[in-house]
Amino acid sequence: MELLGLVYYWAFAILLMIGFYAVIAKPNLIKKLIGLSIFQAAVFLLYITMGKVEGGTAPILQDGVSLYSNPLPQVLILTAIVVGISTTALGLGIVVRIKEEYGSIEEHDIQERDRQ
């Protein structure tokens, strides 16, 4: 039972590394960006997990409730999600321009053309 409390952290580690694998091992640039967003989501999960308090409720104050989860990690992650999509959009914009200039979004094709 003691170890059950760590399952969320393990899921964080596994998701983080699945995303990282896509970033380093997949040659396709869109796949790399998808991997990056999985990586990002794993970090979000870590923060939100740390903010949870046993028996607490969502930090929306109401009468008769005295135990709330920590609002601070939630605030940080809430804004991080929106910033994350904006930077992903910027990345996708760059990928689209690379496709137009190089005719491919595969890593080795691009490196091949750069060497010529």
Add this chain to the structure above:
Amino acid sequence: MIILFGIFLLTLLVITALAIVRSESLFAAVILTGIFSLLMAANFFLLDAADVALTEAAIGAGISTVLFLGALALTGEHEQGASRNRLLALGVVTVTTLIVIYATFDKPRLGDPDAPVHQHVGQWYLEKTPELIDIPNAVTAVLGSFRGYDTLGEVFVVFTAGIGVLFLLGIGPAGRPEDEPDQGLRHYLVPRVVGRILIPFIFLFGLYVQFHGDYGPGGGFQAGAIVASSVILYALLEGEARALRALPMRFLQWLVAGGALLYGAVGVAGMLLGSNFLDYSVLASDPITGQHIGIILIELGVGITVTGVLLCVFHAFAARGRV
């Protein structure tokens, strides 16, 4: 019971993530990313983060999927061949996973109230919110007032990213509806009927989330994404040109800058009234009313900028496909 459900959701998340990475069709991978975000939102909800769950559902499962599909339409749906050093990557990833998992044994257990993260400023925010700000949603109080500087910075990051996308892709030639009569899904009965019913309600829900953010889960970030998704749905159904006629690019660019400026202006107003930057207490005779006014205004600024940036990015991708 809840932890069992949590483990179930986490297992689904890991399976989905593996399927995303293994899938050779990028189209399938993007759709699975939408499912991944929805599962992640359910997980956040279980962990008491209602605001974050709402944001993840609106942005991850909604807008991000549309943007990825827009990019796929311009770059092609299939990836070719795997990388040469797959085994090396697999080795690095496995070793790192084991190290991180080993490190977690020192971490406090899930929900431990004595964990270091709860010993500092978080508790103070919860205690002081009723006294200083007097709104029920502590997340909004921290976001809008206690940590207003952070949020201002985030809004400018979103703003900068939007400008960056417009720089990279341009806004494209102004399309006229009569030039392209076959745009959108207008000829398909079911999407058209269902869409027309849904769009006004999605928009209304967006406004509710915007202005109810002080009392329940919600606020400018979520509302901006929801309003933008209703306009994107309109663009998908009726064709992009019609959406642009309703909300022209010039207007959207005003939104992008206007929201960020509104946020900054509220901060400067505090300074002009004799207090610090982003101190709302002086905006009204009573400090608590001042806080309420300030939070509503800056949330509005956030909502306007997020809507503007997401729609500009969407139109930039769509316009690129037209030329």
